[in-house]
Amino acid sequence: MSSTQQGDFRVRAYMLQNTLDFMRDKPAAHDALAQVPAATLQMAAGLAPAAWLPGEYYVDTLRKLAAVANGDNERARELLIESGVYVARTATNTFLRLLMKMLTPNLFAKKLPDFWKRDCTIGRLEVEVAPPKITCRFIDMAAFDHAACTGAGFLSSAFQAMGKTIEKIEIKEWSLLKPGGEHCTVELTWSE
Numbered sequence: 639m640s641s642t643q644q645g646d647f648r649v650r651a652y653m654l655q656n657t658l659d660f661m662r663d664k665p666a667a668h669d670a671l672a673q674v675p676a677a678t679l680q681m682a683a684g685l686a687p688a689a690w691l692p693g694e695y696y697v698d699t700l701r702k703l704a705a706v707a708n709g710d711n712e713r714a715r716e717l718l719i720e721s722g723v724y725v726a727r728t729a730t731n732t733f734l735r736l737l738m739k740m741l742t743p744n745l746f747a748k749k750l751p752d753f754w755k756r757d758c759t760i761g762r763l764e765v766e767v768a769p770p771k772i773t774c775r776f777i778d779m780a781a782f783d784h785a786a787c788t789g790a791g792f793l794s795s796a797f798q799a800m801g802k803t804i805e806k807i808e809i810k811e812w813s814l815l816k817p818g819g820e821h822c823t824v825e826l827t828w829s830e
Contacts, residue, residue, distance in 0.1 A: 647693035647781050648759045651685035654696045656725040657788075658682055661703065663724075667717065670702040687729070693760065693782065700784040704814060711813050718784050719807065722791015730799070738799035743767050743828075746796060750774065761785070770805070770829060772797075776822045786812045786822035793826050802828035 658679065661671035678695050685691060703721060707714035730738070738746075747767040754763045761779035765772065774793060779785050786809050794804050810823040 646759055648690040649693045649696045650687065650757045651682065651689045651691050652687035652729045653725055653757065654678075654682045654691060654699060655685070655687060656728045657696070657699055657703070657721050659728065660721045660724040661699075664717075664720070667703055667706060667721075670699075670706045673702045673705070674699055690759075693758070697781070697783050700788065701817070704784060704817065707814070709814060714814055715787055715809065715812075718787030719791040719794065722788035723795045724791070725788065726792045726795035730795070735799055738796060739801060741800055743769060743772060743797070743800070743802075746800070747772055758782070763789075771825055771827045774824045774826075776820075776824075778820070779822075780818045780820040783817035784812075786824050790824045790826065793824060797826065797828050802830065805829050 658671065658674065661667040661674075675698075678699065681691065681695065700718065700721075703717055704714040707717060741749075744767050747765040750765045751763045754761070760781060762777050764775040764777060767773075772793065774789065776782075776786050776789065790807050790809055794807060797804060804826065806825075806827040808825040808827075810825070812822045
């Protein structure tokens with residue numbers, strides 16, 4: 639872990655709120671929603687989207703979502719990516735959608751570490767672009783289970799907003815047995 643201690647791990651409330659909405663909207667995730675503690679649901683409902691909340695609440699919710707896959711890595715991966723897409727699309731306002739259409743992959747890659755810092759207090763991203771591929775490394779995120787999968791969803795949503803077609807998403811160093819984001823890498827390949 640980096641200089642930020644695990645106790646300082648916080649995320650923006652919209653991430654949890656929109657993940658809970660995803661679980662409500664996605665029949666395959668209803669069982670996971672039923673496992674979320676009432677205190678988490680109440681806290682999420684009582685916060686402004688930009689408010690900070692302890693990251694453990696979000697991670698616990700992601701773990702419950704992954705668990706509905708019953709040990710199937712591919713199914714868990716797809717659900718988590720889909721939740722990341724949902725969160726990103728729901729959180730993106732009209733102005734940002736218009737801005738995304740004007741961004742290039744290289745400009746987006748330069749801003750991505752700042753986007754991360756804006757919404758999460760631990761870890762960092764290292765990003766490289768070699769069209770038609772973006773590589774995103776998740777560094778110092780041992781406390782953030784499934785960060786790479788939901789992050790892949792955010793990337794997918796951003797590239798789709800830029801008008802790109804997602805050809806392939808590869809997540810390295812992640813599995814249900816090793817969900818931490820300490821050294822995971824996401825590679826997304828697109829076409830015009």
